[in-house]
Amino acid sequence: MEKFVVKGQKRSCINDAPKRSPWKRIKPERDTSGDLEEEEDEAAASGEFSDPIPWQKIEAEGLDLDYALLFSKEEADHLFKKLEEEVVYASGEESKVHVFGKLHNIPRKQATYGDAGLTYTYSGVARSACPWTSTLENIRNAVTKTTGQSFNFVLVNRYKDGQDHMGEHRDDERELDPRSPIASVSLGAARDFIFRHRDARGKQSRRQIEPVKLELAHGSLLLMNPPTNTFWYHSLPVRKKILLPRINLTFRRILLDRKK
Template identity: 80%
Template sequence: MEKFVVRGPNKRSCTNDALIRSPRKKVKLEEDERLKEEEDEEDEDEALAEFSNPVPWQKIEAEGLDCDYAQLFSKEEADKLFKQLEEEVVYSTGEEAKVQVFGKVYNIPRKQATYGDAGLTYTYSGVRRSACPWTPTLKSIRDAVTKTTAQTFNFVLVNRYKDGQDHMGEHRDDEKELDPLCPIASVSLGAARDFIFRHRDARGKQSRRQIEPVRLELAHGSLLLMNPPTNTFWYHSLPVRKKVLLPRINLTFRRIILDRKK
């Protein structure tokens, strides 16, 4: 299911030898062709420059699942960002630190915070959360994601897992206020953790189909893009991993549609 997307050089048509009438004309045509190729390559390099970091992208695909994965930050950069987030992010407490599942209220098995543009709110698992103003580090990471993906984001959900006991159950990020055409960009910092996708038709004992789950290991400094229609057909989770002893911070950047918040 996994493959690398490799950008190769453009294929170019050869010059028609029947049109070459003399050595002089042949040299001129070859020179024109060479200049044209150089110009095309320059244009292509400029077009790809915005997306040149990170490379290569790894494509993860299955029925209705479309994701891209890459290393966004080096270890040194990721270490620095993790430390800065530990100093800047203020996590939710009280009712905002709870979720509602099948009518029952539970404490969230991790720390959580929401940041974004002024006035934005996000309803998740029965709890409505307001966006705190962007911190300098969150804004810097958001801008790096935007530069890499050419997608803009106005909201981020921050989850901090103290160790492998902290986890996230199966769910889909399909809330109505999210732009359905925009991918969700997930940046991972800290301990590498397993991330599991499960098709909606293959969940539970009464599942209708046999579709294998897709497992990824999200590394320190990595970026996962969950493109449409992934969140329509696939649930995802971060299961308990008792052997993981170190903390992890995950940032899921989203685009909230303002008109739907009125």
């Protein structure tokens, strides 16, 4: 992941905004009467998604992606508005990083939500999960219904405009389930998302492998399937002409037996 160290106090998960009644689920709930793991195994064996929508397959050497529009514009607009009301982002010292001994602001806002007791560690920094908000839970359920995959944690990144960005990194932390994809839901301004092979990075790159660039649309879902994060770095570069905000949700599956 990005090489930085976060120092600071424990973050509050409380949103002082008035409580509102839970929003209705976007699509009918998945039938959970059966065993979820058995359903996932069956879906994997069949090679099909649980709730088919028009998918675009994107492949290269060691790269396996699935891309689709999961939400209509009306749904995506509503979800964005609800997340703006509900999500509590890190602030103060926790929103800053140490790079080469100097203190810098993270070039975006971040928040972590998930099942009780979960933490996510990257670059030596552990972030605790706040309890799911109703909207985050609804989005997660829609992703699960569509893909047949279950997720217990989400990292929320908010980009105020095209100046906010994310550097090249891989989501390859040891506590992540290596069999599970990372599901990335984008809401708000469309942004370029760039994949670069680990052997084709920098001036002293060993191989000539073309980068893969996608434009992640409002309401879209991108699945980064194994072994993508082993071989490919991804980034969200600066785009100065983008003036509107974007919220990105990356749903992950953390293995409890790997948490130390």
